Amino acid sequence: MSAAKTRAQSLINDNAVVVFSKSYCPYCDSSKKLLDGLNTKYTALELDQDEEGAAIQSALAEISGQRTVPNIFINKKHIGGNSDLQGKKDLKDLLKSAGAI
Numbered sequence: 001m002s003a004a005k006t007r008a009q010s011l012i013n014d015n016a017v018v019v020f021s022k023s024y025c026p027y028c029d030s031s032k033k034l035l036d037g038l039n040t041k042y043t044a045l046e047l048d049q050d051e052e053g054a055a056i057q058s059a060l061a062e063i064s065g066q067r068t069v070p071n072i073f074i075n076k077k078h079i080g081g082n083s084d085l086q087g088k089k090d091l092k093d094l095l096k097s098a099g100a101i
């Protein structure tokens with residue numbers, strides 16, 4: 001496994017909620033706003049500000065089949081992007097069972 005893939009997988013495994021993000025991405029802002037509004041504890045990695053960001057983005061495509069950001073994981077499960085997060089009817093329950101709220 002590449003170092004970037006190991007790092008991405010560790011973030012997913014070790015955090016209840018992970019948002020792989022880019023600092024200038026409006027969809028990422030929307031997702032983080034939604035999570036902030038629910039007082040969620042989450043980890044965000046801004047791929048455009050990380051020296052391994054491009055490699056991590058490629059690793060995420062391998063792990064999840066998704067290349068775009070935000071790329072969101074809750075309880076190690078791939079949720080998808082912003083539209084998927086916004087559309088989750090059971091989001092609060094999911095966050096509660098992950099211990100993130």
Ligand SMILES: N[C@@H](CCC(=O)N[C@@H](CS)C(=O)NCC(=O)O)C(=O)O
Nearest residue numbers: 025026027067068069070081082083
């Ligand atoms: N439908 C997606 C849209 C996400 C999207 O288009 N993100 C852009 C950044 S704002 C992206 O990933 N572009 C390709 C890239 O940055 O490599 C969602 O809801 O998350």
